[in-house]
Amino acid sequence: MIKLVDIHKSFGRQKVLDGVNLEIEDGKTTVIIGGSGGGKSVLLKHIIGLLKPDSGQVIVDDVDIVSLNDRDLNEIRKKFGMLFQDAALFDSMNVLENVAFPLKEHTRKKEKEIREIVEERLRAVGLTGVEDKMPSELSGGMRKRVGLARAIAMHPQIVLFDEPTTGLDPVMTEAINELIIETQKIFDLTCVVISHDVQSIFTVGHKIAMLYEGKIIEYGTPEKIKMSSNPVLRQFLSGSLEGPINVI
Amino acid sequence: MNKIAATIDNFGRAILDNIEEMGRILILFLSVLMWMVRPPLKLRLIFRQMEFVGVKSIFVVVLTGTFTGMVMALQGYYGFKMFNAESLVGSTVALGMTRELGPVLTALMVTARAGSAMAAELGTMRVTEQIDALYVMATNPVKHLIVPRVIAGVVMLPLLTVVADFMGILGGYFVGVPILGINSGAFVNNITKMVDLGDIYHGLTKAAFFGLILSVVGCHKGFNTTGGAEGVGRATTEAVVLASVSILISDYFLTAIMF
Numbered sequence: 001m002i003k004l005v006d007i008h009k010s011f012g013r014q015k016v017l018d019g020v021n022l023e024i025e026d027g028k029t030t031v032i033i034g035g036s037g038g039g040k041s042v043l044l045k046h047i048i049g050l051l052k053p054d055s056g057q058v059i060v061d062d063v064d065i066v067s068l069n070d071r072d073l074n075e076i077r078k079k080f081g082m083l084f085q086d087a088a089l090f091d092s093m094n095v096l097e098n099v100a101f102p103l104k105e106h107t108r109k110k111e112k113e114i115r116e117i118v119e120e121r122l123r124a125v126g127l128t129g130v131e132d133k134m135p136s137e138l139s140g141g142m143r144k145r146v147g148l149a150r151a152i153a154m155h156p157q158i159v160l161f162d163e164p165t166t167g168l169d170p171v172m173t174e175a176i177n178e179l180i181i182e183t184q185k186i187f188d189l190t191c192v193v194i195s196h197d198v199q200s201i202f203t204v205g206h207k208i209a210m211l212y213e214g215k216i217i218e219y220g221t222p223e224k225i226k227m228s229s230n231p232v233l234r235q236f237l238s239g240s241l242e243g244p245i246n247v248i
Numbered sequence: 249m250n251k252i253a254a255t256i257d258n259f260g261r262a263i264l265d266n267i268e269e270m271g272r273i274l275i276l277f278l279s280v281l282m283w284m285v286r287p288p289l290k291l292r293l294i295f296r297q298m299e300f301v302g303v304k305s306i307f308v309v310v311l312t313g314t315f316t317g318m319v320m321a322l323q324g325y326y327g328f329k330m331f332n333a334e335s336l337v338g339s340t341v342a343l344g345m346t347r348e349l350g351p352v353l354t355a356l357m358v359t360a361r362a363g364s365a366m367a368a369e370l371g372t373m374r375v376t377e378q379i380d381a382l383y384v385m386a387t388n389p390v391k392h393l394i395v396p397r398v399i400a401g402v403v404m405l406p407l408l409t410v411v412a413d414f415m416g417i418l419g420g421y422f423v424g425v426p427i428l429g430i431n432s433g434a435f436v437n438n439i440t441k442m443v444d445l446g447d448i449y450h451g452l453t454k455a456a457f458f459g460l461i462l463s464v465v466g467c468h469k470g471f472n473t474t475g476g477a478e479g480v481g482r483a484t485t486e487a488v489v490l491a492s493v494s495i496l497i498s499d500y501f502l503t504a505i506m507f
Contacts, residue, residue, distance in 0.1 A: 050380055074386040082384045088377040102385045 001026055002158065002190070007046060007056035009039075016042050017053070018214030024207075026157075029184050029191040031205035033236065035245060038211055040194040041085075044160055047192060048080050049073050060158075078106065081151030082160040086167075087143040089135040089150070095122070096131040099150045106154065121149040124186065125179055141172040148179065152187055159183070161193040165200050177203045198237055202226070210236065212245075273468050276390070280398050280464065283391040293396040301362045301397070301463075302404030308357050309408045310415050316349050317341050317416030321423040325430070334424075335434035339442035341420030342413075346443060346451045350413040352499055355405060355458030359491045363466035366397050367487035370470025371480035379471070394467045401463030402456050409455035413448070450506045457502060458495045465491040 002024040009017040016039040024030045024047075034040045045051040046058055049065050057064045065076050089098050099118045103109055109117070122128065125145040135143060144164060151159050164180065165173040177200050184191050184204075195201055201208055201222070208225045210218040212232050218225065225233065235243030324337040370393060373379050382389045417439065424430040469487035473479045 045380075048384055050383055070388070074388075077384060077386040080384060082381070084377045084381060086376060088381040090378055090381075091372070091376075102387075105385065105387050 001061065002047060002192070003057070003059040004043075004046070005057040005059065007043070007053045007058070009042060009046070009051065009053050015214055017046075020056070020211070020214065020216055022209055022216050022219065024190065024192055026190050027188055028206040029180065029193060029204050030207045030209060031193045031195055031201050032209050032211055033195060033201055034211035035236070036196060039214060040211055041162055043211065044162055044192065044194050048077060048082060048160060078154065079157045080160065081154065081156040081158070083144065083147045083151045083162065083164055085162045087135075087147030089143060089146055091135055094131065095133050095135070095138070095146050098135070098146060099153050101150065102154045117153065118149070121153050122146070124152070124183065125149045141168055141175065144168070144176055145179065148183065152183060155187065156189070158190045158192070161191065163194055163196070165195065165197050173197065173200060180204045198239070272472070273464060276394070276468050276471070277464050279390050280395055283388060283395050284399070286391065290392070290396060293392070294399050297396040297400035298404055300365070301358065301400040302407060305358050305361055305404075305408055306411060308361060309354050309412050312353050312357050313345070313350065313412035313415035314419035316353055317345060317419030318423045320344055320349070320416070321420035321428070325424065325428050334428070334430050335438055337424045337430055338420060338435035339438040341424075342417050342439040342443045343447060345413045345416035346447045348451070348503070350409045350416060351405075351451045351455040351458060352495065354409045354412045354455060355462060355495045356492055358405060358408065358459075359462040359466075359488055359495065362401075363462040363491050364484050364488050366463065366466035367470040367484045368480055370467055371473035371483040374471060374473045375476050375480060389471070394471065397467055398460065398463045401459035403459070405455040405459030406452040409452055413451065453506070454499065454502050457498065461494050461498065462491040465494060
């Protein structure tokens, strides 16, 4: 169970998170939605300890990770996988080496065994025969798939997705959404997805949380979110320029 | 009055920024030392960086060393001829190369070639979240990215300096003996008489220190890059400027200490 308790975070004078409280259920996919630049990625980085809050607690399996030293934090991080917005594949390594990276770093498995796991993970994300390709030779969708294969290489409990469908065409967006659903089921994962793609939110989310002005203003099942009368949420889902969200 | 206050304010701020940056570089250096002694050693990464910093810099170092030795012989000949002491050209070139120009020019060339590349590569990794990905996969980026580069810098710079020294003396010989007509025996004899191992060791010690400077500065600038592609360009330029200036300033103090 991941629990965010009263998280505050500012960069200089800009307050990005202003008392975020959220519980993320085990074995479910929670989607965090919100406008561009609204602090969604910042929130995600707090969950895995890439950023520390100015105040508040980030509790992962009953441990507050905010106060942990590097060594203990790394132990917690082994429970996680993360798919970055642009996949963050290592440019200097091919696909095989990218996916094998966490296995080589943290296990004593033999080369042959690692290769088998890599091939199995690549198959799970719908890729075969790309092991020797470099990241620069892959399309955006393929890079995300390889990123996902790397994220699940160590069979983590929790996978974080930072805008997994941004920059993809509608068909590839659907394919990635299906992949998130499938992977979540097969590996029994707790998933946290950051997104502002309305279509994807309802496809992949078991629970949806809306982040606005540094706070979670609405949380619930997709049905509850669809029925919500919150004017911010209504405007966000309808994409209207009229309403409390001021973009211009 | 406000203008004066603003000037003082800006000046003070610039000094504070520089002190803060020096502090950050020192913290990175200490962190490198700490991670250097923690197993595993990651030899494959270290050898890859040694190849990049050392082997791939040989050509540029050979060229620099050779032509520096050649021009020193020409300039030395011009001066020594006034005192009929042309035979001292060899020892002058050898002393100049081993004590000073070999390590300094090698360090400046490697800074331009490898120090800039370190900043650009780590900077790109930073802005494309590859460094965050390392953290997420419970791998320390200092251990994985910076320690191999610093070891490569410290080990390969003295080796490249040996190449530069040798090529400089050889270049001086080819200009001095066949072209300017200095006696071959006198040229070589004066080198062996006037250059001792201490001169070479001093030069190589300096080279190792310069290797440390260029790699730590290059990695620091790259590792702390912000602001996308423009930030990577800025980090690369700053790395080359800061490392080059630091090498030249530290050269004076190292020479003064070892003199």
